[in-house]
Amino acid sequence: MAFSNMSLGGQIQKASLKGRVRGSESSAKSITFLILLWLGLLIAFSVLLVLIVTTLLDGYTRLDARIFTNYPSANPEKAGLRPAILGSLWVIGTVAVLTIPLGVAAALHLEEFANKHNRFNRFIELNVQNLAAVPSIVYGLLALGTLTLIGVKEKNIVLGGAVALSMLVLPVIVISTREALRAVPMEIRQGSLALGATPLQTAFRQTLPSAVPGIATGSILALSRALGEAAPLLVLGALVFVRFDPNGLLSGYTTMPIQIFNWTSRPQPEFHVLAAAASIVLLAILIAMNAVAIIIRNRYQRRW
Amino acid sequence: MTIHAMNSNLSVPEQPAQRILECEKVNVFYGDYRAVTDVNMAFGQNEITALIGPSGCGKSTLLRSLNRMNDLIDGARTEGLVTLHGENLYDKEVDPIAVRRRIGMVFQKPNPFPKSIYDNIAYGPRVLGMKPSSMDDLVEETLTRAALWDEVKDKLKQSAFGLSGGQQQRLCIARTIAVQPEIILMDEPCSALDPIATSRIEDLMRELREDYTIVIVTHNMQQAARVADRTAFFTALQDETTGNRTGVLVEYDKTTKIFEDPSDQRTEDYISGRFG
Numbered sequence: 001m002a003f004s005n006m007s008l009g010g011q012i013q014k015a016s017l018k019g020r021v022r023g024s025e026s027s028a029k030s031i032t033f034l035i036l037l038w039l040g041l042l043i044a045f046s047v048l049l050v051l052i053v054t055t056l057l058d059g060y061t062r063l064d065a066r067i068f069t070n071y072p073s074a075n076p077e078k079a080g081l082r083p084a085i086l087g088s089l090w091v092i093g094t095v096a097v098l099t100i101p102l103g104v105a106a107a108l109h110l111e112e113f114a115n116k117h118n119r120f121n122r123f124i125e126l127n128v129q130n131l132a133a134v135p136s137i138v139y140g141l142l143a144l145g146t147l148t149l150i151g152v153k154e155k156n157i158v159l160g161g162a163v164a165l166s167m168l169v170l171p172v173i174v175i176s177t178r179e180a181l182r183a184v185p186m187e188i189r190q191g192s193l194a195l196g197a198t199p200l201q202t203a204f205r206q207t208l209p210s211a212v213p214g215i216a217t218g219s220i221l222a223l224s225r226a227l228g229e230a231a232p233l234l235v236l237g238a239l240v241f242v243r244f245d246p247n248g249l250l251s252g253y254t255t256m257p258i259q260i261f262n263w264t265s266r267p268q269p270e271f272h273v274l275a276a277a278a279s280i281v282l283l284a285i286l287i288a289m290n291a292v293a294i295i296i297r298n299r300y301q302r303r304w
Numbered sequence: 305m306t307i308h309a310m311n312s313n314l315s316v317p318e319q320p321a322q323r324i325l326e327c328e329k330v331n332v333f334y335g336d337y338r339a340v341t342d343v344n345m346a347f348g349q350n351e352i353t354a355l356i357g358p359s360g361c362g363k364s365t366l367l368r369s370l371n372r373m374n375d376l377i378d379g380a381r382t383e384g385l386v387t388l389h390g391e392n393l394y395d396k397e398v399d400p401i402a403v404r405r406r407i408g409m410v411f412q413k414p415n416p417f418p419k420s421i422y423d424n425i426a427y428g429p430r431v432l433g434m435k436p437s438s439m440d441d442l443v444e445e446t447l448t449r450a451a452l453w454d455e456v457k458d459k460l461k462q463s464a465f466g467l468s469g470g471q472q473q474r475l476c477i478a479r480t481i482a483v484q485p486e487i488i489l490m491d492e493p494c495s496a497l498d499p500i501a502t503s504r505i506e507d508l509m510r511e512l513r514e515d516y517t518i519v520i521v522t523h524n525m526q527q528a529a530r531v532a533d534r535t536a537f538f539t540a541l542q543d544e545t546t547g548n549r550t551g552v553l554v555e556y557d558k559t560t561k562i563f564e565d566p567s568d569q570r571t572e573d574y575i576s577g578r579f580g
């Protein structure tokens with residue numbers, strides 16, 4: 001009797017691997033939650049898709065060489081995006097030159113050298129996070145106020161716009177650079193220091209180079225965000241009708257989002273088509289920048 | 305503070321003839337926590353000294369205090385004297401960077417730099433401003449010395465991450481000897497390696513002993529018995545006032561003595577596996 005009970009117990013244990021475990025991935029709760037998640041993704045994705053597709057449909061007829069070569073014009077048949085494209089390049093290029101060295105240096109200091117227990121440093125850290133969340137128009141107003149204070153009359157110059165966008169981009173670059181630095185394993189730094197390298201040599205020859213892919217990715221994404229901004233530049237009085245190529249830091253300029261904004265506010269439907277075509281160009285540039293960021297990330301992804 | 309760290313000495317342990325590095329009443333703290341208490345010991349020149357003992361008894365902590373790597377840990381503090389040729393490493397005038405140039409370190413997990421094999425070796429000499437007549441020769445000599453040259457000579461420009469774990473660890477040893485330190489500290493250098501890679505590192509250690517002094521932390525007693533000239537056994541004792549456990553040196557002697565005829569009961573228990 002006792003013997004057969006024991007063998008029965010063995011049977012039950014063997015069989016119990018099959019069947020559903022409560023709270024596992026196939027339970028009703030988990031499945032409902034998963035469906036909700038998918039639904040959320042679907043809604044977000046379809047909105048984006050509809051937006052892109054309608055823009056493409058609206059704009060593709062006008063997407064030709066004129067867009068790239070012509071200057072804005074009262075005649076929608078002749079109007080083009082040329083000065084806006086060049087203006088965007090000038091502004092974003094200037095932003096990159098201003099922010100990347102400064103942002104990387106700030107992040108390197110905060111991450112590698114600053115005493116993390118010091119109150120002042122913690123205060124700065126917290127506020128860099130906050131700055132990244134400030135609406136862009138506030139930076140436009142700040143730049144406007146600053147330029148007025150130091151007596152700059154012509155505020156609609158490349159440098160002015162670049163300064164406003166730099167303030168927008170800088171905290172994002174600081175944050176993404178810090179993340180990239182933090183992802184470099186401590187063992188690399190220890191290995192370098194154990195050889196008798198100074199902390200400065202370790203930071204510049206080991207940690208920073210190892211973090212470059214992450215920094216590049218973060219910087220490109222931050223710059224692509226600035227590329228799409230119009231509000232801070234409009235506050236600074238960026239021109240909307242530019243019939244010349246910007247040619248320097250002090251030159252007047254317009255950018256793609258501003259030109260698009262201008263065209264959509266015109267009454268004639270031809271200008272709306274033009275705005276859609278210009279949006280396609282802007283979108284293509286943004287997607288290209290993001291693609292470069294992704295390629296860099298995947299190419300240099302390190303398996304530590 | 306009452307700590308029973310007294311050796312129940314029956315015989316006086318034999319001291320190294322030529323002392324290169326000495327610890328005198330070394331205490332290491334993490335904040336208020338004392339991880340290592342009152343260690344006195346001397347490391348012999350061109351000897352391999354093994355530090356053994358149960359996990360958490362402060363072996364790594366003591367090892368890091370020997371080349372001031374503990375300075376890099378927030379809140380870590382070392383008291384007492386650590387002297388290299390009689391000069392206190394913790395003197396105010398001493399730069400920890402200068403200390404680490406003389407006393408190198410190899411870590412538990414191989415940590416090659418994310419660079420080529422060549423640059424892993426050349427990095428140290430470059431940052432230290434060494435001006436070898438030919439860097440290529442220096443790299444070759446160093447890799448040969450570390451018994452790695454034949455395996456890597458055709459892929460010097462390739463990433464060090466392509467090497468096996470054992471090769472990576474030998475590269476880390478090579479990188480350390482490229483800057484010609486006097487002492488090499490190794491913290492469980494083989495714990496991530498298979499037996500064959502381990503035995504190669506042990507062979508390498510025996511060869512390097514001709515030119516360098518080696519201090520190795522190991523959890524593998526056979527390893528200590530195989531390579532070490534001298535062995536120090538540590539254990540963690542309860543501090544009766546605070547209740548914290550702290551690491552103490554129980555017995556330090558020639559390896560053969562420690563393994564064949566230990567003076568302290570606790571050493572014997574540990575060696576014979578009667579201790580966790």
Ligand SMILES: Nc1ncnc2c1ncn2[C@@H]1O[C@H](COP(=O)(O)OP(=O)(O)O)[C@@H](O)[C@H]1O
Pocket residue numbers: 334339358359360361362363364365366377551
């Ligand atoms: N960075 C640290 N901060 C605080 N406590 C530490 C740190 N490193 C080690 N300890 C503590 O010090 C004691 C000794 O640790 P360790 O030297 O790593 O021992 P072992 O190498 O012998 O295993 C342990 O109690 C451990 O928790």
Ligand SMILES: [Mg+2]
Pocket residue numbers: 363364365521
């Ligand atoms: Mg350890």
